[in-house]
Amino acid sequence: MDPQKNQGTGASIVARDITKIYGTGPDAFHALGPIDLDIKPGEFVSLIGPSGCGKSTTMLLVSGLEPISQGHVEIDGKPLTKPISEIGIVFQDHLLLDFRTAIQNVMLQQEIRKLDKADMRSRADALFEQLDLVGAEDKYPWQLSGGMRQRVSIARALVHDPSMLIMDEPFGALDAISRTQIRHDLEMLWLAKRKTVLFITHSIEEAVGLSDRVLVMSKSPGRIVEEISIDLPRPRPAHLGEYPEFAVYAKKIYTIFEKLGVYNF
Amino acid sequence: MKLRATVRKAWEPALWFLGLLLIWEAAVRIFAIPGFILPAPSVFMLRIVQSAPQLAYHGMITTKLIIYGFVAGAVPGVALGYLIARYSICKQLLYPIVVFIQGLPKITLAPLMLVWFGFADFPKILLTGLITFFPVMVDSVAGFQSIDPRKYYLSKSTGASWLQTFLKIELPSAAPQIFSGLRISIVVAVTVVIVVEWLNSKTGLGYLVLRSMDGKDTSMIFATLVVGSLIGVFLSGLVQAIERALVPQGRH
Ligand SMILES: Nc1ncnc2c1ncn2[C@@H]1O[C@H](COP(=O)(O)OP(=O)(O)O)[C@@H](O)[C@H]1O
Ligand SMILES: [Mg+2]
Numbered sequence: 001m002d003p004q005k006n007q008g009t010g011a012s013i014v015a016r017d018i019t020k021i022y023g024t025g026p027d028a029f030h031a032l033g034p035i036d037l038d039i040k041p042g043e044f045v046s047l048i049g050p051s052g053c054g055k056s057t058t059m060l061l062v063s064g065l066e067p068i069s070q071g072h073v074e075i076d077g078k079p080l081t082k083p084i085s086e087i088g089i090v091f092q093d094h095l096l097l098d099f100r101t102a103i104q105n106v107m108l109q110q111e112i113r114k115l116d117k118a119d120m121r122s123r124a125d126a127l128f129e130q131l132d133l134v135g136a137e138d139k140y141p142w143q144l145s146g147g148m149r150q151r152v153s154i155a156r157a158l159v160h161d162p163s164m165l166i167m168d169e170p171f172g173a174l175d176a177i178s179r180t181q182i183r184h185d186l187e188m189l190w191l192a193k194r195k196t197v198l199f200i201t202h203s204i205e206e207a208v209g210l211s212d213r214v215l216v217m218s219k220s221p222g223r224i225v226e227e228i229s230i231d232l233p234r235p236r237p238a239h240l241g242e243y244p245e246f247a248v249y250a251k252k253i254y255t256i257f258e259k260l261g262v263y264n265f
Numbered sequence: 266m267k268l269r270a271t272v273r274k275a276w277e278p279a280l281w282f283l284g285l286l287l288i289w290e291a292a293v294r295i296f297a298i299p300g301f302i303l304p305a306p307s308v309f310m311l312r313i314v315q316s317a318p319q320l321a322y323h324g325m326i327t328t329k330l331i332i333y334g335f336v337a338g339a340v341p342g343v344a345l346g347y348l349i350a351r352y353s354i355c356k357q358l359l360y361p362i363v364v365f366i367q368g369l370p371k372i373t374l375a376p377l378m379l380v381w382f383g384f385a386d387f388p389k390i391l392l393t394g395l396i397t398f399f400p401v402m403v404d405s406v407a408g409f410q411s412i413d414p415r416k417y418y419l420s421k422s423t424g425a426s427w428l429q430t431f432l433k434i435e436l437p438s439a440a441p442q443i444f445s446g447l448r449i450s451i452v453v454a455v456t457v458v459i460v461v462e463w464l465n466s467k468t469g470l471g472y473l474v475l476r477s478m479d480g481k482d483t484s485m486i487f488a489t490l491v492v493g494s495l496i497g498v499f500l501s502g503l504v505q506a507i508e509r510a511l512v513p514q515g516r517h
Contacts, residue, residue, distance in 0.1 A: 065418045085424025095419055098514040099437040111433065112423040140513055 010196030011076045011086065011164040013039040013062055018071035020057045030221045032057045034071055037215075037224075041076075042194035046207035048253065049217025050262045055200045056092055058222070059166045062198065063087055075164070085113075088157030090167040092200075094149045096141040102152045103128070103137040109160040120159060127155040130185055146173035151182065158189065168200045180238050183209050187235050208249045209236050216256050226256050301483045309487035316485065320473070320492050327458055327469040328496050330386060334393025335454045335500075342398045342450075343443055346405025347435070363402070371396050372460060379465045388465070393457045397450035404446030408439030437512075444508040451504045455497040470496075 019033035032054030039045050047055050060066035062073055064083040073080040096105050103124060110120035128134055131151040141149055150173050157165060170186075171179045187210055190197060201207050207214045208230055216226040232243055240246040286306045292298070293305040300308060313320060345363075348355040371392070378388035412435060420430040436443075462471025470493050477485035 060418070063422060065421055083421035083424075085422065087422055089418075089422045091415065091418065095413075095415055097416070097419075097434070097437070099440065099512065108433065109423060112420075112425045112429050142514075 009163060009194055010042045012041050012074075013037055013164070013196065013198065014074040014077075015062060016071050016073075018058075018061050018073060019069045020054065020061055020066065021069040032061070032222050035217075035222070035224050037062065039196055039198060041196055044190060044197045044199065044210060044212045046199045046201055046211040046214045047217060048201055048204065048207045048214055049222055050219050050257070050260075051202060053217045053220050053222035055202075055217065055222070056168050059089070059168050059198065059200060063089060063166055084164070086163050088160065088162040088165045090150075090153050090157045090165075090170040092168040092172070094141075094153035094173075096149055096153055096156075098141050101138045101140055102133065102144065102148075105141070105152055106156045106159050109156060113160055115160060123161070124155065124159050127158055130189070131155055131182070147175065147178050150174060154182075154186070161193070162195065164196045164198075166198045166200070169202065170199075171201070171203070171206060179206070184235065184238060186210065191234060204250050204253045205240060207253070208232075208246055209240050214249075214253065216253060218260050219262060225260065228252060301481050304484040304487055309484045309491065312484045312488040313491060316488060320470075320488065323469050323473045323489075324492050324496060327462065327471070327493070328500070330389050330393065330458045330462075330469065331451075331454045331496070331500060333386070333390045334458060335397050335451055337390050337394030338397030338399075338454070339401045339447055339450060341394075342401030342446065343405045343436075345398075346402045346443075347409050347431070347439075349402075350406045350409030363399075366395075367399055372457070375461055375464045384465050384467070389458065389461045392461055393454050396457050397454045400449040400453065401443065401446040404442045404449075405439060408442030409435060411442070412438045440508075440512045441514060444504070444512060447504050448501060448508075451501050452497060455493065455500065459493055 015035065015037035017034040017036065019035075020031045022029045022031050035058065037045075037058075047058060049055055057066070061068050062080075064073075064080050068080075075084055096102075097108070100108065106124045106127070107117075107120065109115070110117055110124075128137060131154060133148060133151055133155065136144060136148055136152070141152070144152065150170060154167070154170055157167070171182060174182060183206060190210075199207070199210060211230050214228045214230060215224045216228065217223065218225045228249060230249060232245060232249075237243075290305050290307055293303060304312075345355075345359065349359055349363075350356075374395070375388075375392055378392050382388035382391070416434050416438060417430070420434045425433065458469070459471040459474070462469035463475050466472040470489050473489045474486055477483070477489065
């Protein structure tokens with residue numbers, strides 16, 4: 001693949017030996033690591049691993065939202081000391097505010113960051129169009145389906161055009177048809193902007209379908225056990241089975257999981 | 266269909282209430298109960314009409330005190346509830362004091378207030394505030410404590426300041442519980458103001474009740490109580506309307 005093509009406008013993420021231990025004393029729980037990350041500007045990297053291995057923890061450490069127990073993180077070459085705000089995060093379980101309508105949830109970014117209102121509103125409207133949310137603007141989260149809530153949360157992460165995007169199982173609550181569509185939409189959005197993406201998933205299809213590189217994690221406490229570059233042309237088709245290479249990549253990840261004892265057939 | 270259901274919902278209790286008044290009226294007439302013990306509804310209703318200017322004058326003064334006292338209790342109630350919920354140092358410092366004052370029968374502070382501050386409005390507002398403060402504070406603590414901690418991840422990732430986090434995340438998240446405290450407090454405030462007006466006042470519904478009692482004017486007492494009750498109903502309706510306008514998440 002042409003390396004020039006991967007030169008994005010995003011931030012770089014470097015992590016060295018990061019470890020997370022939740023709690024102290026007898027309650028201390030080693031949840032993650034040590035792990036290393038080297039994510040280039042504009043790269044799309046997936047983190048895949050079994051549930052509870054520390055994927056969400058990784059995203060909290062890398063974004064500065066949880067203190068790192070050991071090791072350190074650098075964003076764009078600068079040591080991470082406080083939560084990064086030049087970021088869009090799709091939190092697991094969407095984390096929408098139930099007292100705000102869909103559009104108000106997205107416009108929270110504009111309000112807090114004090115960005116131009118009209119400009120951000122038109123960006124939000126464009127995202128609602130792309131994410132098939134037209135008509136849902138004035139609905140409250142409890143009036144939306146699980147899939148719609150997750151798409152609103154994706155719009156909230158993208159609307160301010162951050163240089164870095166972290167998505168924690170963003171398609172978890174979607175049905176198979178929506179998943180394929182939104183995977184494609186996300187890929188197109190990413191191709192247009194080339195921001196750095198750290199994509200957390202437990203779906204092999206999503207990881208291979210979207211990423212430049214897939215990092216495979218072991219069971220808790222998670223470590224990165226394998227790194228797989230995905231050399232497939234973009235945009236990737238809805239039906240990944242069209243590529244014989246897809247099956248090869250998928251098989252590779254399955255085999256690692258099998259070896260790690262993630263599966264028990 | 267929906268309209269008819271709404272009309273029925275409003276009219277059925279109203280009819281029932283009217284029926285009760287009719288029974289009351291009939292009972293007073295049939296058993297010839299003396300008016301200074303239990304006046305017939307028709308008597309004190311007429312009294313409300315006759316004394317309308319007087320009732321309105323004193324009613325307004327009482328309403329004003331209720332609102333001032335309510336605000337004087339509610340604002341610090343929310344603020345202290347926030348501090349206690351968010352900062353363990355505040356909890357350690359303030360909770361013992363709060364528990365002690367909560368245990369105190371606060372209405373008995375009224376004579377003390379009188380000694381300290383005299384007959385002005387200030388001691389009345391202070392006492393009303395002190396009493397309405399507690400339900401609001403207790404529910405605010407619960408509200409701020411029950412915020413999903415992950416919402417702080419969201420606010421941090423947007424770079425929100427302390428004030429932005431408070432106004433855009435914390436306060437609206439805790440609003441349903443805060444309002445359940447406010448709904449209790451507004452009703453309590455009505456009673457407290459009227460009682461305080463008994464003790465030291467030359468105006469207000471409480472004063473009017475006391476003066477009517479001295480004059481054995483039972484129908485005027487009833488007329489005043491009806492006005493007091495209307496003020497209570499109106500103010501708690503107002504609090505609920507504000508809640509409906511500001512708190513969408515309670516509606517599902
Ligand atoms: N705040 C916390 N306190 C204690 N343990 C936690 C906390 N958050 C997560 N954990 C534990 O850390 C492990 C990794 O969690 P998480 O990063 O959420 O995993 P994943 O996202 O891969 O499913 C799990 O065992 C989880 O129970
Ligand atoms: Mg997770």
